[in-house]
Amino acid sequence: MADPPTSSTGTIGVSELRRDVSVWGSYMWGYADVGADIYVALGIVALAALGFTPLAFLAAGLVYAMVGLCYAELASAYPVAGGGQYFALRGLGDLWGFVAGSALLLDYTIDIALFTVIAFGYFNFFLPFAEGLTIHIGPTHVHWFWLLETLAGILVLVWMNVRGIKVSSAFNNFLGVIAIIGQAIIVIAGFSLVWDPGLVVSNFTAFPATFGDFALGSSLAIISFVGLESISQVAQETRRPATIIPRTSIGLILSVLLFALSFSILAAGMFHLGPGVKNGFYGHSGDPVAWIAQHIPVIGVVAAPLTALIGGVIVFISANSGVVSASRLTYSMSQFKLLPLWFNKVSKKYSTPTRTIVVFSGVAIIQTLIAFFTPGGSATSNGAIELLTDLYAFGATTGYLIVFVSLITLRFKDPYTPRPYHMPLNFPLTYRGTIIQFPVLGVFGLVGVAITWFEVILTHPLGRIAGPAWVVLCGLLYMLYRRRQSLPAAGNVPRDWEAAQKRVLQEAEEYESLEAYEAALAERDGVLAAQP
Amino acid sequence: MSLALSPVGLTIAVGFAAGLAGTLGWMLRVPPPAPRGATSTLRSVEAIRKVLVPILDLGASVRAVELAARLNQGHKAEMLIVYVHEIPLQAPLVMPEKDPRIQRALAAAAFIATQHAIEPRTKVNVARQAGHRIVEIAREEAVDLIVMGISHQNRPNESPLGRVAEHVVRNAPCEVVVDRVPRQKVALIPTEVI
Numbered sequence: 001m002a003d004p005p006t007s008s009t010g011t012i013g014v015s016e017l018r019r020d021v022s023v024w025g026s027y028m029w030g031y032a033d034v035g036a037d038i039y040v041a042l043g044i045v046a047l048a049a050l051g052f053t054p055l056a057f058l059a060a061g062l063v064y065a066m067v068g069l070c071y072a073e074l075a076s077a078y079p080v081a082g083g084g085q086y087f088a089l090r091g092l093g094d095l096w097g098f099v100a101g102s103a104l105l106l107d108y109t110i111d112i113a114l115f116t117v118i119a120f121g122y123f124n125f126f127l128p129f130a131e132g133l134t135i136h137i138g139p140t141h142v143h144w145f146w147l148l149e150t151l152a153g154i155l156v157l158v159w160m161n162v163r164g165i166k167v168s169s170a171f172n173n174f175l176g177v178i179a180i181i182g183q184a185i186i187v188i189a190g191f192s193l194v195w196d197p198g199l200v201v202s203n204f205t206a207f208p209a210t211f212g213d214f215a216l217g218s219s220l221a222i223i224s225f226v227g228l229e230s231i232s233q234v235a236q237e238t239r240r241p242a243t244i245i246p247r248t249s250i251g252l253i254l255s256v257l258l259f260a261l262s263f264s265i266l267a268a269g270m271f272h273l274g275p276g277v278k279n280g281f282y283g284h285s286g287d288p289v290a291w292i293a294q295h296i297p298v299i300g301v302v303a304a305p306l307t308a309l310i311g312g313v314i315v316f317i318s319a320n321s322g323v324v325s326a327s328r329l330t331y332s333m334s335q336f337k338l339l340p341l342w343f344n345k346v347s348k349k350y351s352t353p354t355r356t357i358v359v360f361s362g363v364a365i366i367q368t369l370i371a372f373f374t375p376g377g378s379a380t381s382n383g384a385i386e387l388l389t390d391l392y393a394f395g396a397t398t399g400y401l402i403v404f405v406s407l408i409t410l411r412f413k414d415p416y417t418p419r420p421y422h423m424p425l426n427f428p429l430t431y432r433g434t435i436i437q438f439p440v441l442g443v444f445g446l447v448g449v450a451i452t453w454f455e456v457i458l459t460h461p462l463g464r465i466a467g468p469a470w471v472v473l474c475g476l477l478y479m480l481y482r483r484r485q486s487l488p489a490a491g492n493v494p495r496d497w498e499a500a501q502k503r504v505l506q507e508a509e510e511y512e513s514l515e516a517y518e519a520a521l522a523e524r525d526g527v528l529a530a531q532p
Numbered sequence: 533m534s535l536a537l538s539p540v541g542l543t544i545a546v547g548f549a550a551g552l553a554g555t556l557g558w559m560l561r562v563p564p565p566a567p568r569g570a571t572s573t574l575r576s577v578e579a580i581r582k583v584l585v586p587i588l589d590l591g592a593s594v595r596a597v598e599l600a601a602r603l604n605q606g607h608k609a610e611m612l613i614v615y616v617h618e619i620p621l622q623a624p625l626v627m628p629e630k631d632p633r634i635q636r637a638l639a640a641a642a643f644i645a646t647q648h649a650i651e652p653r654t655k656v657n658v659a660r661q662a663g664h665r666i667v668e669i670a671r672e673e674a675v676d677l678i679v680m681g682i683s684h685q686n687r688p689n690e691s692p693l694g695r696v697a698e699h700v701v702r703n704a705p706c707e708v709v710v711d712r713v714p715r716q717k718v719a720l721i722p723t724e725v726i
Contacts, residue, residue, distance in 0.1 A: 023562050188545045196541075511568045
């Protein structure tokens with residue numbers, strides 16, 4: 001059945017989502033996603049980059065910061081749901097918008113599955129009997145209790161998100177504060193009570209990483225920063241997005257970098273970081289923060305349960321932000337006819353995109369089942385988890401790559417939209433009579449992410465097959481849908497972006513940006529009218 | 533692990549806490565929203581790129597240069613100072629040669645502008661009626677704003693603005709700011725002292 005017809009602007013900018021997310025809420029959506037990664041990444045990066053671990057995090061942090069600044073510019077200029085998919089749609093057209101959307105959708109559904117599994121792994125610290133509750137089905141060793149916990153956890157997330165952003169935003173805000181305080185206590189206590197600067201120097205000189213080790217370590221560390229784009233996904237529900245999003249993005253970049261660098265430097269001053277068994281994280285790559293906390297005098301007695309609790313909490317809210325991001329992304333894609341309009345339906349009672357929340361959480365449930373029923377050891381070490389992690393890396397780097405290209409393209413195609421925040425380091429160019437600010441740092445970011453993307457393709461055997469396979473499969477469904485709707489499969493649906501942009505800014509009450517946009521368009525029209 | 537206090541470690545811990553608190557504190561201090569219409573008003577004033585200050589005498593007119601310079605602070609608009617020498621119908625319409633009164637007025641006006649880091653363009657024009665010439669200059673130069681200073685004294689049956697300013701306000705193609713200097717201040721401004 002064909003979708004109902006819409007105006008030439010479609011439903012661009014007509015938001016049925018409530019603007020309920022405050023400055024702290026916006027920050028927490030990003031922190032919920034990115035903040036969890038250090039719990040997973042620190043150990044594996046330390047085992048790869050050895051004595052150069054802090055430098056690996058620093059190198060990764062630089063690329064991460066550029067991605068963050070890129071998103072800060074685009075999300076504050078185009079404060080609508082969809083994030084990277086919307087930016088690609090504006091800059092590169094429908095097809096690339098869909099490719100970016102499908103890559104990010106892969107990320108968000110895996111985010112829900114993977115992080116809920118890991119969260120309940122942490123919570124099971126308090127339920128030691130859970131480890132023994134398994135069943136053998138053929139060659140598969142299924143942790144049925146853990147599986148049920150995970151499925152229940154995903155259903156709780158669905159319920160909260162269907163109830164509305166206010167409910168889940170409050171949930172995020174509360175748990176996020178606990179997580180930040182807990183992490184800060186570990187860092188401060190570690191540096192104050194046990195950190196040895198001599199050991200940092202000793203690790204650096206005695207266990208230097210080779211170029212290959214460092215490249216591997218820094219690529220793993222880059223992947224550990226995935227999730228910052230969640231801020232842009234809730235842009236359409238953020239109050240005064242043009243003002244708030246640049247602040248929360250920069251705040252998130254700085255605070256996550258602060259935590260990542262602090263934890264890595266702390267680790268280098270507490271443990272030997274040699275190869276193999278000489279590495280303090282050998283055998284503890286799965287719980288590196290808890291391992292650090294256990295070794296801090298005075299607080300060490302309570303550190304293990306505290307870290308398990310914090311780890312579980314922060315990873316669970318990361319899964320929650322995956323639900324939000326997936327639902328907002330698909331809501332946006334359906335608005336622009338990249339997905340059927342069926343997904344565009346918003347609940348009258350709660351003003352939330354109920355269908356997308358339910359459907360894509362369902363996809364996450366399927367991914368979870370695959371993870372638990374795939375032959376292997378535990379749910380955190382089997383092949384399916386490895387597959388999910390690989391896909392996570394592939395989806396993120398593919399999405400970021402397209403977003404950087406979109407940033408550069410939009411500087412040329414749409415210089416009139418006011419950007420409350422510009423990525424630093426711009427070079428003025430005259431393009432078709434208009435002065436364009438060419439983003440030099442954007443090009444550096446593009447190169448940095450491209451290197452990471454190649455590293456993922458080269459070093460992740462499952463990801464390089466399953467990742468592109470997902471995008472191709474989604475692409476085929478996209479072509480089929482567009483054909484049935486009599487829409488151009490590879491071309492663009494005509495849209496009045498200017499009217500849409502004005503409406504978005506009007507709805508967001510961003511009058512400063514709106515008036516600047518109207519003035520820029522009037523100036524452009526005046527120049528065009530004056531031309532012979 | 534045993535307790536090991538390190539001054540460097542304590543410093544990093546304090547730096548970490550201060551950095552985190554500072555980052556979050558900065559982020560949470562969101563500036564107030566701009567009301568609808570406020571920013572377009574700001575932008576319309578910022579958009580002024582050329583200001584004309586007509587000089588008719590050494591008193592209130594020169595004071596207008598100071599006002600125009602202060603209005604222009606930080607906006608880098610070009611300032612054009614024109615001495616309009618009104619010549620009666622009975623006399624030939626020729627440029628007076630080195631009139632000390634004109635030289636003095638322009639020197640004073642230019643000095644005031646340079647005090648505000650503005651390098652003005654100055655010129656002298658002759659006209660039968662100053663108001664008409666000022667409007668013509670505004671059109672020729674595509675001026676965005678005219679700032680005029682007028683003294684308090686009026687001739688009988690003249691409008692409160694006076695003959696010249698009245699014509700400029702009615703006919704100028706751009707914004708006009710007229711500063712009518714009050715009686716008390718007129719006494720403080722040198723007018724005819726050469």
